Amino acid sequence: MWQLADETLDSRFLIGTALYPSPQIMLDAIKASKSQVVTVSLRRQTPEQQGGQDFWRLLSSLNVNLLPNTAGCHSAKEAITTANMARELFNTNWIKLEVIGDEYNLQPDPFALVEATKELIAQGFEVFPYTTDDLVVCEKLVELGCRILMPWGAPIGTGKGLINPYALKTLRQRLGKITLIVDAGIGAPSHAAQAMELGYDGILLNTAVANARDPITMAKAFEQALNAGRLGYEAGIMHERDLAKPSTPTLGTPFWHQQP
C-alpha cells in the first residue's frame, strides 16, 4: 500500500489509455497491469467520435482513478484552461500538467510549467507536473506546493529508458518526502525495475505497453518488473565494489593454505 496524493493504492503502475490496437485490448491490458490510475485526455469533438461517449463508457467500467493530462499545450494559459475543462469533465482535481517547450523531443517548458503550476495550485488542483530531471526546476515545483513530481526518464515515446540515472538518483536523494514517478521514455520492463530500485514511488507509461506485439502480456511484465524493483529497493541493494570478494568462505576449504 502507498499514498498517491490523498489516495491509498496497491499498485505503483500508472498507465496510459492511448495507442492500443483496439478498445478491448486497452481494457484487457489495463486490467492485466493491475493499475489503479489511468491517464486520459481531452480533444475537440468531432462527429465521428460521437462526443467521446464510447470511450467514456469504457473508462467508467474500469473503476480506477483518472489522471487527465494537458497534452498538446504549449503555454501556461492553454494548460490552465485545459486543466479546468478536465476538472469539470472528469470530476477530479488531479491534473498531469504537460506544457511542451520543444516540438522535436517534446521537452517540457520549465518556465511555463512553473507558471501554470503556481496558478493551478492556487485554484485547488493536485498538480502532477511532467518535468525534466532538472533539480532546480523540481525544487521550485515543490516550493510552489507540488507533492508529486513526474520527471522524464527519456523523451515521450522513445523507449530509451533512464537516460540520466544520475539526475534521477539525485532527485530521489534530495527530495525525500516527495512522491516521485518516472513518466515517459520507459521502453522495457527492466527500465521500470531500474527506476523502482532507485527508490521511485511509481512509473507512468503508455507506448511500451500499447505498442507491444502483445500489450496484455507486456502489461503483466511491467507489473512484475515494478514489483521486483520496489522489493529490491525496500530490501536494500548491495553497494558496488571494484574488487572481487568470494561469496564462499575460503577458510577451511580443501587444499587451502595460508599464503606465505
Added chain:
Amino acid sequence: MNVLLNAQSTPIDSERVLQKFLDKHAGNGPFAVAINEQFIPKTDYTNTLLNDGDRIDVVSPMQGG
C-alpha cells in the same frame, strides 16, 4: 454573425446564448467548453452571450498518455 466552433466557421442567428448554441451544436456525451481560450463552467452556459468571431472549443474525453 459567425463564430469558430472547434476551428470551423459556424453561423449563429437566434442562439446567441451559449446554452442554446450548445443544444444545437454540441454532440452527445460529456463535454466541456472554452471561449477564446477561457474556460466556461457549465453553470455559466445560460448567462454567457456569444460575440462575432468568438473561438469556441467543445472538448470530450479522449485516450491519452
